[in-house]
Amino acid sequence: MKMALPLRKLVATVCLLLLLLLLALGGATADARPATLSVHRKVAPRRKLSSDAPASVRGGYSATGDRHGEDAKMSPPFTHRRVAGKGKPPPKNVVAKSVELLEFIDVNGYGAAGDGRSDDTPAFQAAWAEACSSAQPAVLLVPSGKKHLVTETVFSGPCKSQVTLRLDATVDNLTVAGQGTLDGNGNVWWKNSCRVNKKLPCTLAPSALTFSACKHLRVENIRLLNSPQIHLWVDDCQDVTLSRIKITASGDSPETDGIHVSQSEDVRIMNASIKTGDDCISIETGTKNLYAFNTECGPGHGISIGSLGDHNSEAQVSYITIDTAHISGAMFGARIKSWQGGRGYATDIKFMNMVMDNVKNPIVIDQNYCTMVDPSKPKPCEQQQSAVQFSSILFKNIKGTTTSKDAIKLHCSEAFPCLDVVLQDINLEMKARGDKNVATSTCENVTIDKLSNVSPVPCTTVLS
Ligand SMILES: *[C@@H]1O[C@H](CO)[C@@H](O)[C@H](O)[C@H]1NC(C)=O
Numbered sequence: 117m118k119m120a121l122p123l124r125k126l127v128a129t130v131c132l133l134l135l136l137l138l139l140a141l142g143g144a145t146a147d148a149r150p151a152t153l154s155v156h157r158k159v160a161p162r163r164k165l166s167s168d169a170p171a172s173v174r175g176g177y178s179a180t181g182d183r184h185g186e187d188a189k190m191s192p193p194f195t196h197r198r199v200a201g202k203g204k205p206p207p208k209n210v211v212a213k214s215v216e217l218l219e220f221i222d223v224n225g226y227g228a229a230g231d232g233r234s235d236d237t238p239a240f241q242a243a244w245a246e247a248c249s250s251a252q253p254a255v256l257l258v259p260s261g262k263k264h265l266v267t268e269t270v271f272s273g274p275c276k277s278q279v280t281l282r283l284d285a286t287v288d289n290l291t292v293a294g295q296g297t298l299d300g301n302g303n304v305w306w307k308n309s310c311r312v313n314k315k316l317p318c319t320l321a322p323s324a325l326t327f328s329a330c331k332h333l334r335v336e337n338i339r340l341l342n343s344p345q346i347h348l349w350v351d352d353c354q355d356v357t358l359s360r361i362k363i364t365a366s367g368d369s370p371e372t373d374g375i376h377v378s379q380s381e382d383v384r385i386m387n388a389s390i391k392t393g394d395d396c397i398s399i400e401t402g403t404k405n406l407y408a409f410n411t412e413c414g415p416g417h418g419i420s421i422g423s424l425g426d427h428n429s430e431a432q433v434s435y436i437t438i439d440t441a442h443i444s445g446a447m448f449g450a451r452i453k454s455w456q457g458g459r460g461y462a463t464d465i466k467f468m469n470m471v472m473d474n475v476k477n478p479i480v481i482d483q484n485y486c487t488m489v490d491p492s493k494p495k496p497c498e499q500q501q502s503a504v505q506f507s508s509i510l511f512k513n514i515k516g517t518t519t520s521k522d523a524i525k526l527h528c529s530e531a532f533p534c535l536d537v538v539l540q541d542i543n544l545e546m547k548a549r550g551d552k553n554v555a556t557s558t559c560e561n562v563t564i565d566k567l568s569n570v571s572p573v574p575c576t577t578v579l580s
Pocket residue numbers: 127130131288289332
């Protein structure tokens with residue numbers, strides 16, 4: 117299978133056009149192996165990971181030694197998403213059993229000049245060849261700090277093992293398009309997830325495709341399959357359009373968000389079609405002005421803002437519009453969630469024109485969100501004094517069926533009640549009809565500003 121991009125005029129200093137083809141691969145081995153991340157010998161890392169590195173670092177792959185000192189903080193937040201929520205890093209010897217070896221292949225180690233003028237295509241091809249023939253899962257890495265000029269090229273497979281692409285270069289006007297499929301071969305990772313095997317510690321796994329520090333990014337038509345965790349991560353980017361992205365992973369795959377957006381502004385997600393085990397679209401802190409139109413979602417956990425404010429962090433999310441979505445067979449539909457104890461805000465949020473088809477909890481605001489730090493020892497969330505402030509939230513024209521009674525749950529913080537919530541033209545019914553199967557709505561600490569034509573009416577059931 118081939119994936120080719122239209123050849124574009126490349127502006128020497130800031131424009132990078134990269135095409136990729138990542139192929140369905142067999143054969144990534146699942147067995148537990150030592151957790152040491154291997155950095156390919158051609159990479160010349162500044163800092164090599166050793167088995168003495170903290171477990172949280174080794175579990176992810178942000179600290180690959182390819183980061184250049186001060187750039188490290190710009191790394192896509194492997195450390196602030198999955199591990200951050202898990203408390204202390206697990207003991208080293210336990211992590212060691214659950215993480216695959218990853219090989220990092222840095223294009224700069226293969227002769228890429230990175231000056232924005234020289235043609236780096238041969239270097240990208242050589243790096244690809246190495247990644248594709250790697251016996252262990254490989255990450256083809258385009259690190260930050262340089263500007264690469266790449267002309268039209270095709271990365272072809274099949275590859276020996278799983279290959280993921282990670283672009284950290286500061287690039288302007290990048291377009292990634294084509295008909296290719298990027299297969300993350302995630303089942304290898306899923307069964308070692310703490311969500312699946314409760315005896316294992318929670319660790320990080322790679323994202324199939326990560327863009328960070330991009331301006332004017334266009335991603336079109338690509339298909340992503342079975343990522344170890346997040347499928348497509350947009351971090352620290354401005355002016356991003358993702359069109360017709362198709363994502364498929366099994367409904368019980370753990371933490372496999374479809375499109376994950378953080379620290380980014382002016383993002384459009386058009387005509388996405390996502391079947392996965394976690395959020396179809398997750399919108400994290402630092403996101404401003406995001407518009408998702410015509411999303412097909414399910415199975416999965418719906419379209420979520422958050423979880424915000426974990427570990428008392430500050431969240432800032434504003435101007436989010438989810439317009440036209442079909443959510444089917446999903447756990448949630450339209451959801452906003454935050455941990456207790458955070459700070460900051462999520463404001464000007466609209467969920468509109470949505471059809472819910474057999475969704476367990478179609479409309480949710482949850483300010484008491486917490487996942488278990490340790491799934492084997494579930495504990496209730498502690499009540500805390502601060503919270504991310506939620507305000508100006510509209511749910512409009514949302515119709516369809518639920519599989520549980522909990523059609524609408526608006527559970528806000530006692531310390532920071534939700535403000536200015538508007539519900540209009542909502543009709544959610546329980547799929548299984550009957551006297552005992554009437555959908556309900558529950559509320560806590562929420563100021564409903566306007567309510568018109570809503571069924572079930574908030575808040576008919578007062579929480580005890
Ligand atoms: C990138 O695209 C933007 C918007 O289309 C344009 O204004 C800018 O000049 C482009 N930059 C380059 C380097 O092509």
